[in-house]
Amino acid sequence: MSTTTNRLWRLAVRPDGMIKQSDFNLVSEPVPALQEGQLRIRNVYLSLDPAMRGWLIDRPSYVPPVQIGEIMRGLAVGVVEESMHPKFAKGDTVQGMFGWQERVVSNGEGVTKLPASPLPLTANLGLFGLAGMTSYFGLLDVGQPKEGETLLVSGAAGSVGSLVGQIGKIKGLRVVGIAGSDDKCEWLVNELGFDAAVNYKKGDLRTQLKEACPKGVDVYFENVGGEILDTVLSVMNPFGRVVVCGLISQYNATEKVPGPYNFAMVISKRLRIQGFIATDFGSRVKEMINDYAQWYMAGKLKYRVDVVQGLEAAPTAINKLFDGSNTGKLIVQVSEV
Template sequence: MSESMNQQILLKSYPTGAPTRSNFALVETAIPQPRDGEVLNRTIYLSLDPYMRGRMSDRESYATPAELGKVMVGSTVSQVMKSKHPQFSEGDFVVGYDGWQAYGISKGESLRKLDPNQVPISYALGITGMPGMTAYFSLLDIGQPKAGETVVVSAASGAAGSVVGQIAKIKGCRAVGVVGSDQKCDYIVNELGFDACINRKTQDLNSALKAACPNGIDVYVDHTAGPILEAVLQQINLGARIPLVGLISQYNAEKLPTGPNLMPLLVKRALIKGFLVGDYQERHAEFIHDVSQWLQAGKLKYKEDVVKGLEAAPDAFMGLFQGQNFGKLIVQVGDNPTEH
């Protein structure tokens, strides 16, 4: 890419089923210039997240669809290159929402300054960003785990799921993860300290959950829905809590599946509640306070899966739904001056 040009990936069409390369278009445009009250950001890292699939549709949802012919939406960590905004200076590192492009213009409302001396700036797209907040509040606010209880989490090696299990351990719970490979099982048990792990691809979910949760399941943080939720419902305890965070198993479905049997929710007087991280923005400081302390104390570990180059974003995004990523998936779009 020419340094005088802006590389962008546009949403060309809405997918039918799983996204393909044909849904995206790679283009080059002139680098935009900031007007009064704006900043020009150079993208260093782009976050790739499952929720983006929901935005690639005109189906009614909690968020407005990504616009066809426009830059694909996404969170970014950037460096301010030019500023005509009183709160930001050239050289600042910021987390924002510039989408799938090398340079973006922001009016500042969605930007938050980052201190590269605290934690790596890429963490703002993961453990100290939206996925970390998702893990923290879905587990603690809806799940309300108590010491001695059993917490199960699906997509347990991912950006949010891995944090859920570690916080469950900090709170004195038994943590059980469901993942898609033996390598991921080894990681969450031996590196992150989960008590048990189930490989959903090679093990029978019902019998494996029964063995891993001998005292039943008190909290299930659900990122997938589908067969895992159905199996979990057979093992829930009286008064169980289920934060419903994601529906990865359904995002690419052309026809929505029939739901699981919800009778156990009635019998066990269990709670299932939908979760959107945007509802917790006013409590961001509370989250940062606790997670920063846990990171500094070594109680939380974090893994990133970094792909290089903006042009690699579509393939990496498609792989997200096959579980190809291992850790928080981000794209390194530009040089990171904070790396030593």
């Protein structure tokens, strides 16, 4: 593969429903020669995240939408191939919003040099990346859990949900996960130490939740929305907290999604519902990394990655996040480590 060419995905049309490969154009373009103060990065791993579906919708949000013709936005880990920048050297491992492409030329803005670590490179996306920030600050700062309370997590076998549940156990909570298969539920309980897990596709969800959460739910970490959110509101305890991380069940909806029918319970149960964005806590990343490193080395925190091979697979692989076929952090391997 020539170091003077770059393959990349540009947005062709805005998706209608599930993302399709035809919504993007895979093109090859020359890599510009470096100027003083620039560096060239070869992407190794690309993170696929549910938030990407929202970035493709032409509406105001916490970040501008990806425009037609632009390179698809995405967090990646890569290696510096060449540098004329004083802070980066050839061979450095770096992380940033490098996008769906093989290579990127940067002036260094938004590029983070990663420290040497005994962990595999994927840990920077599966543990210390946006999923890690979302899990850590979403639960601890927004959810404000107290020892002995019951924590319920939807999308519990995903990259965020699986970390949230483990943090809950570390903090002394009873942790229950919601997932979409028996295999995922078994993984949550047998491998990650959840106290219980329910398969929302089997039987009446409210009945399953009442059995798994006999004392009700104090903190609900919401990744899914829709009917699951509506059902959970009925088992929340007074003064419970609902941490709204994502609403993955409706990201691909082609028509307006009705709000929760049980929303009146927010009043009667005096619930607090709060949404958040992981980057709200960007100034405190070191705090998260220190705790995660200690927990991981002590065997209290595990993570799993679901690696798909090849940049060309990105537009179809991302749908694994929405059809429930991934377990753990979904990553595309763009090149060799």
